[in-house]
Amino acid sequence: MVRADARENRARILAAAREALAEDGRASMNQVAQRAGVGAGTLYRNFPTREALVLAVYQDEVRRIAGTVPDLLARMPPLEALRHWTTDLVEAMRTKHGLGDILSPDAQQAISEQSYGPVIAALTELLDAGKRDGSIRPDADPGDFLHLTGALRRAATSPQDRAPHMLALILDGLRPHR
Incomplete structure (x- = not known):
């Protein structure tokens, strides 16, 4: 202990x-x-090592972000919770990307592998909540959504931050067709 x-x-x-x-x-x-x-x-x-410290910082951040899902869902509708959560995730991804030159390729791979499960679990919880209340289409896939967040990270680092607009488009695409 x-x-x-x-x-x-x-x-x-x-x-x-x-x-x-x-x-x-x-x-x-x-x-x-x-x-x-x-x-x-x-x-x-x-x-x-410095690399061990950077890895621990990132893992701690992933745990923090994944742990916010229940509170977000308790306070707001699923689509709005997903918007807030994704914004936090994109910021963490930007930080990780900025630390890339500090980390070896093996450490970068370790971050990706260790964060994938908790991130997918959090996304699944958010998407499932929206599927249950009808605000998110039934075929929404957490893996697909995670891939789209990579584009959001790149858009957030461009001279004019396009990530909020792109996220709005992505979230609109998650709504069921009526």
Whole structure:
């Protein structure tokens, strides 16, 4: 069992790393440790390499995003919940893409493999809620939707952010034909 202080240190390190890497993808391990208020030894015990830290930040973000689905569905209709959730996902994808030069190809592959299941499960929950209430067509597929989010990420990084408009078109295409 992990001690409470060790869990708190890990959480502080992840939060500090998320902030530092968002500001500057080249932030050093020492900068992260200072921002987290921990010593270098504590940082390296938790994350022996910079790549391990970046992977953990991304995995934590995927868990956070996937975990928001029940709350979103409790607060809003499925299509609106999907819009909010997808916006968060695209932002996380942009961050991951920005960190690509930090990670080896193997680490990038690991991120994709580890995030696929939780993301598909979250999308399935959102799409199924819409299918149940009739706001989403019955043939909507989470894998297809996930592929479309790749285009949204690219559109979000263009000089004029086209992602919100493209997302509106995608969501409109999910509505049942009447």
